[in-house]
Amino acid sequence: MRNGSLRAFLTSAAVGFFCVVAAPVFAEQNVLRVVIESDPPSLDPTQSTSAVVTYFADLVYEPLFAYDSKGSVQPQLVQNYTVSEDHLKYTFTLRDGATFHDGKPVKSADVIASLERFFSKDSSGSELKKRIKALQASDDKSFTLTLSEPYGFVLDVLAKRTPTIPYIYPAWTIAAGTGVPISDHIGSGPYIYDPQASRPGSVLTLRRNPQYAGRAEPQDLLAGSRKGGSDVIELHSMPDSQTAANALTAGEVDFISDLDPDLVEQLQTTPGIVVGPFDPRSGTILLRFNSLTPPFNDARARRAVAMVTDQSQYFPLVTARPEDGKECKSIFTCDSPYTNFVGSDVIGNMNVDAAKKLVKESGYDGTPIVVLQPTDVPNLKAVALVAAQQLRSIGFNVEVAASDWATLIQRRALKVPQSEGGWNLFVTTATADQLDSPLNSLPANMNCETSWAGWPCDKVAEDIKSAFEKATSVDERKKLAADFQARILEVMPYVPAGQFVSLSAWSDKLQNIAKGPGAPFYGIVKKAD
Numbered sequence: 001m002r003n004g005s006l007r008a009f010l011t012s013a014a015v016g017f018f019c020v021v022a023a024p025v026f027a028e029q030n031v032l033r034v035v036i037e038s039d040p041p042s043l044d045p046t047q048s049t050s051a052v053v054t055y056f057a058d059l060v061y062e063p064l065f066a067y068d069s070k071g072s073v074q075p076q077l078v079q080n081y082t083v084s085e086d087h088l089k090y091t092f093t094l095r096d097g098a099t100f101h102d103g104k105p106v107k108s109a110d111v112i113a114s115l116e117r118f119f120s121k122d123s124s125g126s127e128l129k130k131r132i133k134a135l136q137a138s139d140d141k142s143f144t145l146t147l148s149e150p151y152g153f154v155l156d157v158l159a160k161r162t163p164t165i166p167y168i169y170p171a172w173t174i175a176a177g178t179g180v181p182i183s184d185h186i187g188s189g190p191y192i193y194d195p196q197a198s199r200p201g202s203v204l205t206l207r208r209n210p211q212y213a214g215r216a217e218p219q220d221l222l223a224g225s226r227k228g229g230s231d232v233i234e235l236h237s238m239p240d241s242q243t244a245a246n247a248l249t250a251g252e253v254d255f256i257s258d259l260d261p262d263l264v265e266q267l268q269t270t271p272g273i274v275v276g277p278f279d280p281r282s283g284t285i286l287l288r289f290n291s292l293t294p295p296f297n298d299a300r301a302r303r304a305v306a307m308v309t310d311q312s313q314y315f316p317l318v319t320a321r322p323e324d325g326k327e328c329k330s331i332f333t334c335d336s337p338y339t340n341f342v343g344s345d346v347i348g349n350m351n352v353d354a355a356k357k358l359v360k361e362s363g364y365d366g367t368p369i370v371v372l373q374p375t376d377v378p379n380l381k382a383v384a385l386v387a388a389q390q391l392r393s394i395g396f397n398v399e400v401a402a403s404d405w406a407t408l409i410q411r412r413a414l415k416v417p418q419s420e421g422g423w424n425l426f427v428t429t430a431t432a433d434q435l436d437s438p439l440n441s442l443p444a445n446m447n448c449e450t451s452w453a454g455w456p457c458d459k460v461a462e463d464i465k466s467a468f469e470k471a472t473s474v475d476e477r478k479k480l481a482a483d484f485q486a487r488i489l490e491v492m493p494y495v496p497a498g499q500f501v502s503l504s505a506w507s508d509k510l511q512n513i514a515k516g517p518g519a520p521f522y523g524i525v526k527k528a529d
Contacts (some may be wrong), residue, residue, distance in 0.1 A: 005035045030230045031233075032526050035237070037237075038406060040235075056235060060193055063167055064166065065159035066159055077098055088146060088147045089144060090147075098213060100170050100186055100187065101188070110135035111168055114174065122450060124313060128155075129156045156251075160440065161222070162433060163434075188212075205466070216272075221514050241263060259275065259503045284328065284432075287494060289454055290424050292455050293424065295359070301359055304356070306348075312350055324501040325498060327499070330344060330496065338477070340478075342485050371400050375404055384426075412453045412454075415455065429502075437481065456491065456493035467516065510525055511524070
């Protein structure tokens with residue numbers, strides 16, 4: 001085992017029930033085996049925005065509130081709450097019977113410590129923090145949040161679905177400070193992480209929490225019951241997509257979360273296999289710049305890349321069916337309440353001469369541009385090569401740095417020049433719920449302290465976002481969303497490179513599969529043979 005304190009927890013006689021969950025997997029146990037996109041770069045959900053980390057975290061941890069399938073916020077760890085008439089004081093009571101995996105109850109002190117960590121890590125959290133006059137425990141099961149001014153997004157922030165997600169942790173596991181990764185992965189969720197059975201780089205093993213006391217309501221996407229549907233859930237990383245497909249066909253795994261488009265036709269015609277979207281809402285391909293280092297510390301160089309970003313060259317790389325991909329030049333996706341096309345003419349206008357002129361004006365000196373390429377994510381592997389070629393077409397000298405996704409995540413965290421191991425551009429995808437408003441857009445976060453890898457910083461955009469937060473009408477918010485997009489596409493911290501629907505594949509023995517933004521694995525039931 002890699003962590004001494006967690007080992008002590010797993011073997012502690014004080015936790016009597018753990019002798020049950022730490023037992024070997026016997027034949028009669030129901031095991032759900034899921035192939036995730038890549039090996040998680042971290043198991044701390046406050047240290048990574050990667051979806052594979054969220055898959056793990058949703059099994060282990062719980063938030064105070066969660067979204068249902070209709071997009072409404074519902075209580076999760078909170079049993080009930082009240083809001084004062086002046087909308088300045090929120091009083092919360094925690095759910096009866098909520099305990100952490102070490103057997104200790106979830107207390108208000110844990111909530112407050114967890115929220116303080118979240119506030120320091122997340123832009124929407126920091127916006128809420130600015131308005132908090134006091135966050136205090138009333139007793140072990142209740143706490144109050146008092147605002148300095150009314151704020152209409154308190155519950156939305158506490159239910160936030162995009163990284164960083166405000167999960168609740170035992171206070172002692174995060175006591176070392178916000179900059180120290182969590183090493184004891186203990187939550188209150190339906191599954192307990194078993195590091196003894198896990199093999200880093202290959203499989204993460206989680207066992208159903210026999211003491212879990214969840215909500216009584218039926219599961220509704222992320223809201224309601226989180227009761228485990230399987231005795232054990234294994235999260236497998238398989239860099240070779242054909243190997244994963246073969247394993248699914250042979251019954252060695254049950255679910256592939258992100259299906260390689262090249263394998264869709266093969267699996268669609270395989271008896272016993274279902275192919276379809278796990279999240280029916282669209283995602284977007286992103287070209288993300290490092291805004292700190294030359295040449296992309298100059299908006300002219302970033303806009304030059306946007307001008308030659310031909311979306312029709314990108315979305316076919318991540319889809320197998322024509323209907324699953326399309327051009328979309330809105331930063332909010334093309335199925336958001338805030339979809340607009342203000343300022344989007346710059347994307348893919350293919351004015352190569354004008355783009356070359358901007359590159360020259362930016363002062364680019366011929367230093368190789370480092371494009372990070374993930375070798376174990378087939379879709380993005382190809383996307384990186386197309387991006388590199390389009391960069392070359394306007395005069396950039398490009399070096400493609402190939403690595404697995406976990407290594408890429410580590411490298412993209414570096415703020416050093418490319419000559420010292422840094423980078424200039426990476427490619428990724430974002431789900432619709434990570435993009436569809438100024439508040440939750442991960443790549444459009446321009447907060448100088450909390451912005452995502454690439455670290456853009458722009459007060460104008462943040463001021464527009466603040467105005468959006470204060471707006472009281474839908475029409476006012478839509479206008480401000482258009483203003484926000486205009487500013488984002490002026491400074492161009494990233495380029496949207498096409499919209500798509502991602503497909504998954506699973507055994508037809510699986511039941512109760514939730515579908516939607518951020519759909520979790522915990523409720524899936526596997527029928528016996």
